[in-house]
Amino acid sequence: MDKLTFLNQIDTMTGPSIRRFYMPGHKGRGLSEIVLPKMDITEVEGADNLHHPQGVIAALQERMVADYKTRASWPLVGGSTLGIQAALLALAQEGDKILVPTNAHRSVYGGLALARAEGIYLPPAMDRSWGLATHVSLEILDQALARHPEAVGMVLTNPTYYGTTSDVAAIAERLHQKGKWLLVDEAHGAHLAYCRTLPEDALSAGADMVVQSAHKTLAAYTQTGMLHLGTDRVDPERVQRILGILETSSPSYPLMLSIEGALGQAQISGGRMMEDIAAAWDRAVLTFDAEDNIRLYTPDNGYPYDKSKWLFTVVDGSGHALEKDLREKYGIWLEFATAHTLLAYTGMGTTREDLGALLEAIGAMNRKVSQDPQDHSARPSSEASGLWAVDHPLVVPLWQAMLGQTEWVPLEQGAHRISGDFITPYPPGIPVVLPGERMTPEMVGKIQKALDQGEEMMGIGLKDRVAVLCEKETD
Ligand SMILES: Cc1ncc(COP(=O)(O)O)c(C=O)c1O
Known part of the structure; x- marks a missing residue:
């Protein structure tokens, strides 16, 4: 195998024509004054010590x-x-x-x-x-x-x-x-x-x-x-x-x-750049209407919004295909995509040209849809499937469960067993099961149903297996 496969892969993913809407915030630009390997040093005289800072x-x-x-x-x-x-x-x-x-x-x-x-x-x-x-x-x-x-x-x-x-x-x-x-x-x-x-x-x-x-x-x-x-x-x-x-x-x-x-950078120009990004968000949001398949997300909770996060909602559930098209056809790499959301994450390295290219590509891929965007009956939802628990009664303390010995079992055999991991649907990224919680047959059934509906779930292994605490851990 080519010894530099990792390097080659990262190199090809980060070419100059690629616009990055994922972390880190520098977007592959700047920081040129930090020279490697020259400045990769250790705590020698004059370099101070992070654990005892004096210089x-x-x-x-x-x-x-x-x-x-x-x-x-x-x-x-x-x-x-x-x-x-x-x-x-x-x-x-x-x-x-x-x-x-x-x-x-x-x-x-x-x-x-x-x-x-x-x-x-x-x-x-x-x-x-x-x-x-x-x-x-x-x-x-x-x-x-x-x-x-x-x-x-x-x-x-x-x-x-x-x-x-x-x-x-x-x-x-x-x-x-x-x-x-x-x-x-x-x-x-x-x-x-x-x-x-x-x-x-x-x-x-x-x-x-x-x-x-x-x-x-x-x-x-x-x-x-x-x-x-x-x-x-x-x-x-x-x-x-x-x-x-x-x-x-x-x-x-x-x-x-x-x-x-x-x-x-934040002190000199970054703050102004982020304000420009927020102003661009204000202008962009006006260009979408209620019939658009893709729209810029605007929260309706009445609280201020951090307009550095350009979250797009996708009515028809084609979020993954759109993300792939953005990447492959337009050279635009997003932070995150689900069936119904696309997250373009800006930062201190984002330029006006990046934002212009993003909006142009979204505009080219957008289309009118008749579905009312407020009608989420067509969207899989961990809330709709009753997955979210208000409470997480732990029968084993969190620290003990997180550090405990686990074994993988098919999901249906997880009922009545104590979970050894988090089970988290995305979105919203809220765990429905915590380590140390005894999984009920009802919860297992709901998780299976959500998986069958195509919901994305972290903490579920290959072939729908879950990590449970070994019996001796729970004695
Ligand atoms: C809300 C939140 N807190 C903390 C973290 C951890 O941050 P880091 O990756 O810098 O360790 C993340 C990472 O994505 C996060 O989303």
């Missing part, structure tokens, strides 16, 4: 503190995944109960498991037409607080992958009134603090801790992130100690340098 890395932290107006900030070389896990370990004690809207990323569940904390799962508000989780309202929060006054804090995803937002300031205020903390997973929102016309960032809204990916919307390299302390809830030294446990002792200098480069 150039401390200066980068100061810049993060100033840009995001924080009490303390840490650059990360393990993405938001590392930041979320570190934040949960810093904030939670073993056995603590934490409010978790179920559209949380799996790193939140990983963080709960590491901290041996217990999730109190809340269903987020949904856009029922397209089956997307949109926000957490104060009403949802108040109901959860009334049922679980012992909860110590909450993890909120804001903005979502699809760009929808919650009222973070109101949520932070409510939690603080009751002496509880707010951790915001702002993996998709590191750009917000730089753009006045986009939704407010979580640190300005009063969150206690905030985690961001620097590679999703900013121009830093993949795997970079930022962890911020917004209030004095946690001792910064505790955070530093936890990062020392979780994060590599050989952090990549090119990655860390790319965080500095991305912040510099």
